[in-house]
Amino acid sequence: MSTNQTKTPSTGPGGPGALGADDGAGRRRPALWLLITATSVPMFMVALNNLVVSTALPTLARDLSADTQDLQWFVNAYVLAFACLLLTGAALGDRFGRRRVFLLGIGLFTAASVYCGLCDTTAELIAGRTAQGVGAAAVMPLSMTLLAQAVPANRRNLALGLWSAFSGLAVAFGPLVGGAVVDGIDWHWIFWINVPVCLIAVPLVLKVLDESRLAGTRLDLFGMVLATGGLVALVWGIVNGSEDGWTDGTIIGAFAAGVVLLAGFVAWEARAAEPMLPLSLYRIRSFVLCNAVSGAMYFGVFGSIFLLSQYLQIAPVRTPLEAGVLTLAWTLMPMFIAPVAGILTDRVGGGRLMALGLFLQAVGLGWIALAATDNTPYSHLVGGMIIGGTGMGFAFAPTAAVVLASVSQKLYGTASGANTTAREVGGALGIAVLATVFVRNGSAENAQQFVDGMKPAIWVGVAVVLVGAAAALAIPRTPTARPAADEPTPDETAPQPAKATATATV
Structure with missing residues (x-):
């Protein structure tokens, strides 16, 4: 199979449930x-x-x-x-x-x-x-x-x-x-x-699997930093709380940092163009x-x-x-x-x-x-x-x-x-x-x-x-x-050539 294409599965009898089903391009789908x-x-x-x-x-x-x-x-x-x-x-x-x-x-x-x-x-x-x-x-x-x-x-x-x-x-x-x-x-x-x-x-x-991506997607780098930082602080506080004590200053500080960062993440996602x-x-x-x-x-x-x-x-x-x-x-x-x-x-x-x-x-x-x-x-x-x-x-x-x-x-x-x-x-x-x-x-x-x-x-x-x-x-x-805004447009799951991945800007 091509490694650079995403095929839309058939919902009929020729779907991927049967080895040898046609994918519409003369190729056989995997079972x-x-x-x-x-x-x-x-x-x-x-x-x-x-x-x-x-x-x-x-x-x-x-x-x-x-x-x-x-x-x-x-x-x-x-x-x-x-x-x-x-x-x-x-x-x-x-x-x-x-x-x-x-x-x-x-x-x-x-x-x-x-x-x-x-x-x-x-x-x-x-x-x-x-x-x-x-x-x-x-x-x-x-x-x-x-x-x-x-x-x-x-x-x-x-x-x-x-x-x-x-x-x-x-x-x-x-x-x-x-x-x-x-x-x-x-x-x-x-x-x-x-x-x-x-x-x-x-x-x-x-x-067996073909490549797929969302066309034109940009990474929400700031959102990633906020989400990862907030979750790290929160989970770190959780896993250390039982040993250090839930009222320990470091644990409370970790939870506070987690809440602040995750609140910032929510605020950022609410106005980000591509959250x-x-x-x-x-x-x-x-x-x-x-x-x-x-x-x-x-x-x-x-x-x-x-x-x-x-x-x-x-x-x-x-x-x-x-x-x-x-x-x-x-x-x-x-x-x-x-x-x-x-x-x-x-x-x-x-x-x-x-x-x-x-x-x-x-x-x-x-x-x-x-x-x-x-x-x-x-x-x-x-x-x-x-x-x-x-x-x-x-x-x-x-x-x-x-x-x-x-x-x-x-x-x-x-x-x-x-x-x-x-x-x-x-x-x-x-x-x-x-x-x-x-x-x-x-x-x-x-x-x-x-x-x-x-x-x-x-x-x-x-x-x-x-x-x-x-x-x-x-x-x-x-x-x-x-929500209607979440519905994919025809090109959102379209196949993208491998070259585009290498040259795209984050």
Whole structure:
């Protein structure tokens, strides 16, 4: 296929669902499964690294003499860079070519993984995880955008459901892969495994996906600086608040700086000729509520998994591999449920499915909180884990579908970046707040003290997830009509020659 053209998918029987379908220019379209694989394999690599480190935390604490704050930064350095640059990654893709920036993100992520695999100190590992997050910020939003543009509208929810299943597979394999590698080889190899994934992903992306960009787009550089600076200050305050204290002067100063910079960002975007994040998006009810749902889900679930992955190695004592295997009851469920949820989205309504998903997550987390002791048999926990994982599956695909249905095609990348930002900030806040509750009520000194801290922390997660479920119920059955100003003109997604990219002015 030409690497310099964007083809408009057919919505008829000759669409990308069948290998050999004609694209109107005498060329054959790739099969739907190839499109999904090409966009999902890099996303899988990025999502895997959200959790792969969690199971290795006790081992990292011993080998690197890391304290609790170091352990949080092994997770949150990645989240900080990832969450704060998602909007920038989407904007760069619109300007310079989505496939090109997607590939650059994959390359940077892999190079950072190699660096992490060579690290021997906490400072080096935190720096490497930060670089991984920068690469991931280009991969995640553009993965969804490239897929949504490559398939026709009548197949989009099915494609997003399968895409979400890949994400669920990464969630499933994260703790398992981390545990298996740490237990059987060495913790450095949890980063080396990204290299073969990249070697598969890059040629597949080049073969299957075409380049696309928004014609005449200019970068909102000042908006990027304000947004990135504000998010960095905000997330930095979040991830340090649990350790330094929420009333510490530095933490308050970080939050104040974040608020000022983000307020400046909103003011700038309101008058910018080509805003990085059009404020008209926040007049769309379904889009706003989806962001709230995503933030609440990640707050409760990922904050709880941060503690649960350690709990399963402590009460009773288990190896990292054993703990990773036991988490499969939770983490495998989205892989099976997400495709079904994608198919049901149009029939049932994305908001209803998200509400069901978050309610089930709350039930699963509550079950674990009630059952947890200093020596709980796994059989007493597995039911709650299955219910919680089923809830995650019902939330993933409908969220992606409703976000994209709420905006015009030219805003797919921006909307995806904004939603993923809300999700990742929610996850970082969840880990920080639940870790604060944990430290105030218990410690990691022994199993009983760990349970004493974990139980109240998980109940906080349950409360936030239920708030998200209520927000999901308020999402309209059919997304609100998008503003006319957001509709793409015929040339907004037109193919651009490679030469134009090299000579265009930012």
